Amino acid sequence: MKLPRFATLLGLSLAGAIVPAGTAAAAPQAHHGSNVVGHVYVNDNTTGENTIAGFDRHADGTLTPLAGSPFAAGGAGTGKGIGSQGALERSADGRYLLAVDAGSGQISVLRIRHDGGLTPVAGGPVSSGGPEPVSIAVHGDIVYVANSGKGENNYSGFTLGAGGHLRTLAGSTVALPEGSEAGDVLFNGTGTNLVGARINTSVIDTYAVGEDGRLTAAPGSPFAVQAPGPFGSEFRPTNPSQLFVSNAHGGPGAGSVSAFSVAGDGTLSSIGSSPFADEETAPCWVEISHNGRFLFTTNTASGSVSRYAIESDGSLELLGSTAFKSPGSGPLDARLAPDGATLFVVESGTHSVGGFGVDGGELSELSSSPTALPAGSAPFGIVVT
DSSP: OOOHEEEEHHHHHHHTOOOOTTOOSSSSOOOOOOOEEEEEEEEESSSOOOEEEEEEEEETSEEOTTOSSEEEEEOOOSSOOOOSSSEEETTTTTTTTEEETTTTTTTEEEEETTTSSSEEOOOOOOOOOOOOOOOOOTTEEEEEEESSSSSEEEEEEEEOGGGGOOEEOOTTTTOOOOOEEEEEEEEEESSSSSEEEETTTTTTEEEEEOOOOOOOOOOOOSEEEEESOOOEEEEEETTTEEEEEEESOOOOOOEEEEEEOOOOOOOOOEEETOOOEEOOEEEEEEEEEESSEEEEEEETTTTTEEEEOOOOOOOOOEEEEEOOOSEEEEEEEEEOOTTSSSSEEEETTTEEEEEEEETTEEEOTTTOOEEEOTTTTTOOEEEEE
């Protein structure tokens, strides 16, 4: 989503709430409880020099800032809201973070140290191949970036080599029409298909991925979607041929999630009675439980998370929605902890990270939530380790 449309959705979520920029509803506090079990990282999208916020993640879901956070990424952010999924990703071996620098048309790679701190890889950041990178897909050593904005809109491929160095994959770039609003690009679990959602024209690009990492468009691609504003997307972890896409622009209370079967060549076919009603406004980001049984989508304008059960054939059953306790939360990216017990969500409206305990398809916001992000952030993209 380009800024005006994203700002409209966020503006709806902030109606009636006054939250000063750079201020979260709850400031981080010293933690005296459980041990560190992992980390959480957020792309701050800050102007001047972009930064990545890093937190220790404790067993009870509490977050405390890492020493040295926020960490300089090297490129520049925009300092303004950007609607896309996948602005921050981890390498397949877990050693590196890849971040879009949307303000400078670059991709930064940062090494994850043993203590969770981040160090930029030498020689970076590198050009994304377009004016405004918004989303990254990673499978093995192959990386694709969705470039939006004015100018050369495309999907551009790279290889991630030893030491975390990104190199352009020759012959990989696929041009998109001028003005395309890319919302997400991602691989399926086997790396054999890649899809990209174009929000403004309500189509999905689908490709078969060759052994050399280059793309072959599926017959009939791009595919018209079932509702306006395809935004976030996720392949089912337990079935790489099932794809779920949120539809953000249906209007107040008319959001939905589409379910597709994806053939080996990338061809899409609808599952069941798709799309499945969300009954909220602006479902944008999608996350699926590691066991493939439940789907969560954040409703940016409603300030809630919708919860679905996923049937074996990929059909969805709406279980309900869970509201954020902070008014005007403006929820964006959501990611589950590796054990699936906690869901962390970027809250753009309060410049913070929310946390929810997960019990199957039920959510309950943690008492420690939300945790403040650095002042000046316009966050999008989250990684949980």
